[in-house]
Amino acid sequence: MVSYMSKPYDLLVIGGGSAGFNAARVAASLGKRVAVVDGAKIIAGLCILNGCMPSKTLLYSTEILHLAQKGKIFGLKIPSAKADMKALHARKKKIIGEFAAYRAQALESGKYDVYRSYARFVDPHTVELADGTTLTAKKFLIATGSKVSVPAAVPGLAATPFWTSDDVLELDFIPESVIVLGGGIVACELAQFLRRIGSKVTLIQRSKNILKDHSAAATEVIQQAFRDEGIDLHTDTKITAISGDKKGVTVKFTSAGKSVIRKARYLFNALGREPNTSSLNLAAAGVKLTGEGRVRVNRWQQSSAKHIYAGGDVAGPHDIVHLAVAQGELAARHAFGVKGIKPIDHALLLNVVFTEPPLATIGVQESELSERDEKFLVATYPFNDHGKSILMDANYGYVKVIAEPKHGRILGAEIVGAQAGDLIHIFSGPLAMKATVFDLLRAPWYHPTLAEILTYPLEEIADQIKVSKK
Numbered sequence: 001m002v003s004y005m006s007k008p009y010d011l012l013v014i015g016g017g018s019a020g021f022n023a024a025r026v027a028a029s030l031g032k033r034v035a036v037v038d039g040a041k042i043i044a045g046l047c048i049l050n051g052c053m054p055s056k057t058l059l060y061s062t063e064i065l066h067l068a069q070k071g072k073i074f075g076l077k078i079p080s081a082k083a084d085m086k087a088l089h090a091r092k093k094k095i096i097g098e099f100a101a102y103r104a105q106a107l108e109s110g111k112y113d114v115y116r117s118y119a120r121f122v123d124p125h126t127v128e129l130a131d132g133t134t135l136t137a138k139k140f141l142i143a144t145g146s147k148v149s150v151p152a153a154v155p156g157l158a159a160t161p162f163w164t165s166d167d168v169l170e171l172d173f174i175p176e177s178v179i180v181l182g183g184g185i186v187a188c189e190l191a192q193f194l195r196r197i198g199s200k201v202t203l204i205q206r207s208k209n210i211l212k213d214h215s216a217a218a219t220e221v222i223q224q225a226f227r228d229e230g231i232d233l234h235t236d237t238k239i240t241a242i243s244g245d246k247k248g249v250t251v252k253f254t255s256a257g258k259s260v261i262r263k264a265r266y267l268f269n270a271l272g273r274e275p276n277t278s279s280l281n282l283a284a285a286g287v288k289l290t291g292e293g294r295v296r297v298n299r300w301q302q303s304s305a306k307h308i309y310a311g312g313d314v315a316g317p318h319d320i321v322h323l324a325v326a327q328g329e330l331a332a333r334h335a336f337g338v339k340g341i342k343p344i345d346h347a348l349l350l351n352v353v354f355t356e357p358p359l360a361t362i363g364v365q366e367s368e369l370s371e372r373d374e375k376f377l378v379a380t381y382p383f384n385d386h387g388k389s390i391l392m393d394a395n396y397g398y399v400k401v402i403a404e405p406k407h408g409r410i411l412g413a414e415i416v417g418a419q420a421g422d423l424i425h426i427f428s429g430p431l432a433m434k435a436t437v438f439d440l441l442r443a444p445w446y447h448p449t450l451a452e453i454l455t456y457p458l459e460e461i462a463d464q465i466k467v468s469k470k
């Protein structure tokens with residue numbers, strides 16, 4: 001066994017993705033001695049390599065393609081608009097290569113020792129690398145992310161060749177047909193990408209609606225848009241058999257009780273991801289897991305072994321990159337006693353689904369308030385009655401504002417429609433500052449913009465409060 005004899009690190013980070021890198025950066029800036037251990041061929045994390053950035057690069061291309069294809073609506077003749085998959089792929093590779101190189105440069109800056117290996121705990125203060133080297137540290141951060149899950153309960157899946165999101169993001173040709181299993185964010189974003197480049201796409205989701213964590217009203221807007229674009233969408237399903245051969249795959253399922261069979265050239269498994277914990281030997285470190293298999297953490301990201309923190313997808317509760325970053329930073333600050341820090345405020349939860357139309361939410365939603373039996377005011381306004389969205393032919397969806405009934409403090413918002421991912425940020429600052437609808441109505445709103453659509457629900461709530469006070 002190779003043993004590393006130097007003194008213990010102040011912080012040893014396992015996993016150099018968004019959570020791990022940002023924890024290391026913060027700890028190093030506090031003057032701490034930091035090691036990052038990661039066995040990936042390229043250390044840049046899921047977001048840069050196979051998540052947010054490649055998917056949004058490709059989706060932006062198909063957004064432009066889609067607009068070009070409906071050029072006639074705008075008085076334009078672009079009849080030959082098509083995806084050039086080799087060029088699309090090359091552009092994505094170049095952009096991702098640059099982001100990854102930038103991250104590699106930051107990791108190799110000399111501020112941290114980087115060990116290119118996977119790590120496992122041998123005791124609460126020691127990890128072992130693949131070559132037998134052991135490293136010790138006073139504090140640890142587990143930031144090992146997540147991996148695609150292959151649910152055993154789906155008959156035939158494990159025995160059938162399938163693509164994951166990694167494969168879809170690497171495509172340099174147009175697949176003639178694809179069956180997408182699942183209707184979560186990964187499935188929906190990439191099903192629309194595949195459809196827009198020209199594949200025949202079938203999507204099979206178990207629950208009554210796709211994007212099941214969102215309101216039925218919002219997901220129905222996206223379902224309608226998907227059907228309008230020609231996606232063969234099935235919800236309320238139970239998969240009964242999956243089989244495949246060299247020619248393609250067959251999926252048998254029931255949908256609302258009826259038997260359905262679909263065939264396609266390729267199968268895309270988007271049934272979810274699971275935390276990367278199995279190879280860490282966490283029992284040796286006294287680190288406990290939740291029922292979902294994530295590392296159980298408190299509000300400071302500390303695990304059941306208090307000197308071992310966890311952040312990002314491995315800890316959850318949401319696989320969202322800005323939360324992974326915030327959790328990594330919080331863990332590092334807490335570990336080294338930085339004063340005045342605050343836990344992550346989950347009342348500010350921000351979520352964006354980059355479909356078209358996109359769906360974005362912030363804060364607390366109606367269903368949660370109803371469950372808690374809390375009083376609230378809500379107002380909505382449709383995009384098909386707003387000047388800017390009408391001229392953009394962006395008619396799907398609506399904006400919704402939710403506020404507390406006495407003073408009009410904004411509690412949350414939901415936007416499904418054009419530029420929702422950017423529009424939702426209009427509420428980020430006000431929500432953090434506990435602003436009211438009256439505060440936002442004092443602000444100027446330029447005409448004609450998509451943003452000014454928000455004045456309608458804000459005014460409606462303000463009116464309801466004024467009437468109730470008369």
Ligand SMILES: Cc1cc2nc3c(=O)[nH]c(=O)nc-3n(C[C@H](O)[C@H](O)[C@H](O)COP(=O)(O)OP(=O)(O)OC[C@H]3O[C@@H](n4cnc5c(N)ncnc54)[C@H](O)[C@@H]3O)c2cc1C
Nearest residue numbers: 015017018019040045046047051052119145312313319321
């Ligand atoms: C297709 C797709 C699109 C997405 N799009 C978005 C988006 O638009 N917006 C958004 O907010 N989120 C998005 N996400 C989610 C987001 O990418 C993740 O939440 C985020 O990247 C997780 O960061 P992390 O630091 O927890 O893990 P990762 O970035 O996955 O880092 C984990 C690291 O740990 C390493 N590792 C694993 N095991 C070990 C071990 N035993 N020892 C050492 N190292 C180890 C891995 O090699 C890896 O480098 C998307 C995800 C997918 C799959």
Ligand SMILES: NC(=O)c1ccc[n+]([C@@H]2O[C@H](COP(=O)([O-])OP(=O)(O)OC[C@H]3O[C@@H](n4cnc5c(N)ncnc54)[C@H](O)[C@@H]3O)[C@@H](O)[C@H]2O)c1
Nearest residue numbers: 182183184185186187204205206271272273319352353354
């Ligand atoms: N825009 C973003 O922020 C973004 C983009 C992509 C991914 N992500 C994150 O990555 C994580 C993983 O996303 P995901 O979409 O892979 O997972 P997910 O868990 O969100 O979705 C998987 C879906 O598959 C469905 N499903 C499971 N078993 C099924 C079955 N037997 N038959 C049919 N449907 C079944 C589930 O009901 C669920 O809706 C998410 O937590 C998400 O937050 C975020």
